[in-house]
Amino acid sequence: MSRVRRLMTSPVVIGALALALVALGFGLYWFQPWKLWTDATVDESVPSAVAPAPTITPSVTPSVTPTATPTAPAAPRTVASGTLISHEHSTSGTVRLLKLADGSHVLRLENLDTSNGPDLKVWLTDAPVREGKAGWHVFDDGAYVSLGDLKGNKGDQNYPLPAGVDPAAYTSVSIWCDRFDVSFGAAALKKV
Structure with a gap:
């Protein structure tokens, strides 16, 4: 028994155990394996631009106060769309690039279903969409714009394009894992 006790208290064994604990902690932080079993569902409605100011219609009779005629905001117009294909993880859903009445653009993910993971982003890119492993790593080779963190791995989500981004310069969308560059x-975006 004393031999086991001496072995367990030796500096080499204590150092190895400490190193193993640090490696385990780093591995858990880096890979976040629990995300494979957790889902985050987001259900955002289709965006609309702010309604334009009401039109004031002058009255014919001077004694009557002018009335405001409210106008409904114009519905967003789909300018491009595509269907998500799987790469590193099983992924499905559709993508629509919407132009709002105020001229701004929003990328919309609909019926998204993918794995959860660490450091997932939504990228608008100029890279071609390739099936299989050939498509896993191409999206950071050319021009891309990060639209932010993936809000959830399931559901319907909206990602506004930053001002000054020309959506015509980009041909695809990727759910990109920035931690592992995959x-x-x-989805390839096809003009509508």
């Missing part, structure tokens, strides 16, 4: 899934 696409979970992607």
Whole structure:
């Protein structure tokens, strides 16, 4: 018994155990394996631009106060769309690039279903969408714009394009894992 006790208290064994604990902690932080079993569902409605100011219609009779005629905001117009394909992880859903009445653009993910993972982003890119492993790593090779963190791995989500971004310069969308530089899934955008 004393031999086991001496072995367990030796500096080499204590150092190895400490190193193993640090490696385990780093591995858990880096890979976040629990995300494979957790889902985050987001259900955002289709965006609309702010309604333009009401039109004031002058009255014919001077004694009557002018009335405001409210106008409904114009519905967003789909300018491009695509279907998500799987890359590193099984991914499905559709992508629509919407132009709002105020001229701004929003990328909309609909019926998204992918794996959860660490450091997932939504990228608008100029890279071609390729099936299989050939498409896993192409999206950071050319021009891309990060639209932010993936809000959830399931559901319907909206990502506004930053001012000054020309959506015509980009041809695809990727659910990009920035930590491991790999696409979970992607869609080619086809003009409507």
